[in-house]
Amino acid sequence: MKSKKEPEHSLAERREQTLQNTGQTGLPPVLAERIERYPENKRRPVNKTVFKNEYFQLTFNTRNHSMAISSKGDLVYSAIPYDTARNYIQRAAIQYLLHPEEIRRYIQLHQTTVEKYLTLSIFQVTGNRVAESSFEVKQAYKAILQNPLLEIQVAGRLMQHDETGPLSANLAGKFLFSENVKTGISGYISEYLTFVVQVANSLPLMINGKEVQLLDTVEQDQLKIEQGLSIHSDIESGLSLLPQEVKQGVENALVSTEAVQLINTQPLLRSQYGEELSRTRENYVAHSVHPDEAEKYFKNVHSTENRNIINVISDIHAKEGKLPFINRNFNVLVGDVSDSHVEDSEIEGLYVIGGHELVDILPETTDRTDEEWDKWRPFFNYEWFKELVADPDEAWYLLPTGEHEFYEVVKSEIAKRFPKMQLLNNASVIHNGVRYIGLTIPVALVRRKEALQRFILASLEKILDKDVKVPTVIVSHVPLFNELSLLPETSDAYNKDYVCEEPKIEELFKKYNIIGAIHGHHHIPASSRRFKNVDFAGKRLFVVCSIYSKVNTGFELMSLLQDIKKE
Numbered sequence: 034m035k036s037k038k039e040p041e042h043s044l045a046e047r048r049e050q051t052l053q054n055t056g057q058t059g060l061p062p063v064l065a066e067r068i069e070r071y072p073e074n075k076r077r078p079v080n081k082t083v084f085k086n087e088y089f090q091l092t093f094n095t096r097n098h099s100m101a102i103s104s105k106g107d108l109v110y111s112a113i114p115y116d117t118a119r120n121y122i123q124r125a126a127i128q129y130l131l132h133p134e135e136i137r138r139y140i141q142l143h144q145t146t147v148e149k150y151l152t153l154s155i156f157q158v159t160g161n162r163v164a165e166s167s168f169e170v171k172q173a174y175k176a177i178l179q180n181p182l183l184e185i186q187v188a189g190r191l192m193q194h195d196e197t198g199p200l201s202a203n204l205a206g207k208f209l210f211s212e213n214v215k216t217g218i219s220g221y222i223s224e225y226l227t228f229v230v231q232v233a234n235s236l237p238l239m240i241n242g243k244e245v246q247l248l249d250t251v252e253q254d255q256l257k258i259e260q261g262l263s264i265h266s267d268i269e270s271g272l273s274l275l276p277q278e279v280k281q282g283v284e285n286a287l288v289s290t291e292a293v294q295l296i297n298t299q300p301l302l303r304s305q306y307g308e309e310l311s312r313t314r315e316n317y318v319a320h321s322v323h324p325d326e327a328e329k330y331f332k333n334v335h336s337t338e339n340r341n342i343i344n345v346i347s348d349i350h351a352k353e354g355k356l357p358f359i360n361r362n363f364n365v366l367v368g369d370v371s372d373s374h375v376e377d378s379e380i381e382g383l384y385v386i387g388g389h390e391l392v393d394i395l396p397e398t399t400d401r402t403d404e405e406w407d408k409w410r411p412f413f414n415y416e417w418f419k420e421l422v423a424d425p426d427e428a429w430y431l432l433p434t435g436e437h438e439f440y441e442v443v444k445s446e447i448a449k450r451f452p453k454m455q456l457l458n459n460a461s462v463i464h465n466g467v468r469y470i471g472l473t474i475p476v477a478l479v480r481r482k483e484a485l486q487r488f489i490l491a492s493l494e495k496i497l498d499k500d501v502k503v504p505t506v507i508v509s510h511v512p513l514f515n516e517l518s519l520l521p522e523t524s525d526a527y528n529k530d531y532v533c534e535e536p537k538i539e540e541l542f543k544k545y546n547i548i549g550a551i552h553g554h555h556h557i558p559a560s561s562r563r564f565k566n567v568d569f570a571g572k573r574l575f576v577v578c579s580i581y582s583k584v585n586t587g588f589e590l591m592s593l594l595q596d597i598k599k600e
Contacts (some may be wrong), residue, residue, distance in 0.1 A: 047345055057330060065187075069083070076464070079096055080093070080095075081093045083236070084236065086106075087105070088224045088228070090225065091232055102232070109217050109300070110217075111216050112217050113216065118189050119567070120190035122190075122537050123183045123242035124560060131262065131266055131271060132271070134320075140188055142193075142334050146331055146332070147187065150190075151209070154212070163563045182218075182222050182275075185222055186219075195584040196521050196582040199327035199330070201428065216301060219300050220300035226275075228336075230268070234584060239261060241261035243561055244309075246445045301582070307578055335551065337358050338586075339359075340362070341356065341588070341589040343362070343464075343590040343594070344360040344363065345577055346392050346587040346588070347387070347510070347580060348368070349371070349581045351372060358464065358581075360380070364454075364587070365383055365551060366509045367387070367551055370387070370389075372393060372475050377450070380451060383462055383508070384456050384457065385458075386444065394443055415516065418434065418439075428476070432475065434484055434485055435459055435472060436491070440459075444456045457471020458471065459471070459495075468505045469505075474510055477531065483579055489535070489538060493538070497545050504594075506549045507551070508551045510520060510556045512554070513538075514531055542571045547578065548575065549577065549593065550575075550576050550577075552576070553578060553579075558582070559584065563588045564578075564579075
């Protein structure tokens with residue numbers, strides 16, 4: 034029996050049906066059209082291909098509506114085992130296209146640092162120790178500035194150095210031209226630049242080396258904070274400095290609107306070198322030094338003072354008995370500030386308790402009969418306190434929730450060291466018309482999530498009271514829950530169960546003028562992101578996480594508050 038002929042549908046109707054079948058309704062048309070081009074998207078419920086070539090692809094995540102660029106299976110980023118600088122190098126590559134003179138100045142600012150790395154690199158290769166002022170080092174430094182693809186890599190390595198601490202493993206492959214050419218990274222950069230330029234020329238996107246965002250969803254202030262590549266970018270100055278084959282490939286990509294493969298420099302492919310790369314990794318002997326140990330050999334070339342009006346910073350972990358930055362305005366310290374009994378009689382603002390404070394405020398003497406231990410005696414019989422003193426890493430999951438009297442003693446001790454700071458242990462303070470609520474959540478109690486959320490609810494109900502109109506920001510060391518966290522789902526630290534399951538908390542967010550949340554704890558590099566806007570409880574909120582590094586002494590919260598006032 035013949036079936037009745039199906040009525041003809043318009044292209045728009047067919048597209049809508051396709052999107053319904055693949056769960057893509059509600060997408061911006063420019064993405065929906067691209068997703069429909071790739072047949073494989075019908076089989077992919079989450080990560081949809083938007084744009085691709087032989088070596089890279091741009092995908093859209095239907096769960097969190099994020100986009101990401103990733104290399105495809107055959108392309109090798111680096112032959113160096115466990116090379117963690119990919120995002121930094123990609124960021125440097127884009128910044129080189131946009132502002133090559135700034136990349137050069139950044140390297141020149143770090144010249145003494147680069148020369149130290151070069152002396153170590155030369156030693157790793159030759160076994161000879163040379164001075165930082167030697168001819169060999171000067172020649173190696175000159176080679177970096179004469180080779181744009183190596184210059185991009187070194188700038189990326191220095192970004193990593195500034196954010197996570199000194200590097201130590203496989204330095205020769207990272208800094209010496211003669212060794213770097215064997216790593217395949219230059220070929221990777223060449224292919225990456227070709228791809229991102231073509232994507233930015235074909236779609237209204239902003240690409241900064243790690244994140245990809247639609248231009249019509251990026252607020253103007255964020256564009257200023259995170260400069261990236263887009264169709265509006267002027268890349269002529271950076272392009273003119275690249276090797277001819279790379280320049281030609283990028284220029285060809287600008288002409289084409291379809292994703293085609295343009296080989297610029299020879300990339301490193303698993304299909305050709307897979308076995309050799311596997312052997313290298315298998316035989317690799319770790320010889321890296323912890324950044325904390327190497328830190329003393331390097332000079333901080335960045336300013337330690339910032340002038341943010343409301344300066345948000347967390348996880349400083351100060352190890353030299355003093356804060357490593359200066360801000361004379363209002364500071365929001367979001368826990369894990371000190372690992373060396375820091376005192377500061379000048380800094381002003383507010384301070385919430387993190388996990389490391391619980392250990393840092395304990396007496397230095399191990400003599401429990403000493404009177405310094407008197408204030409802690411009421412807690413001696415608690416198992417969590419015994420572990421906290423003996424081995425803090427074993428104590429975190431045992432700690433009581435934030436209403437425990439122990440935290441009030443911690444607060445009092447911190448207050449002695451920071452007399453001008455307002456210690457918020459489940460309390461609030463109003464500054465310039467904004468109420469800041471500081472909740473004590475020093476560690477992530479995922480296994481006791483229900484108890485934690487009962488504590489959050491009870492604390493907020495008590496502190497919020499009857500004032501429903503005052504703009505309110507909630508500050509805690511650990512995020513309240515995933516919905517108000519900057520931690521990406523791809524992180525090893527991410528736990529999908531750490532979500533808000535207490536409906537009364539959402540009701541509070543709806544009822545009161547809560548405008549944002551600030552957290553620390555997760556050491557998310559500042560270069561990745563320091564804030565985002567999220568939808569929770571039927572409203573738009575900001576989330577800030579500003580982890581300390583040499584290049585991030587604080588996030589300016591005032592810019593976000595001003596944007597909210599304009600709305």
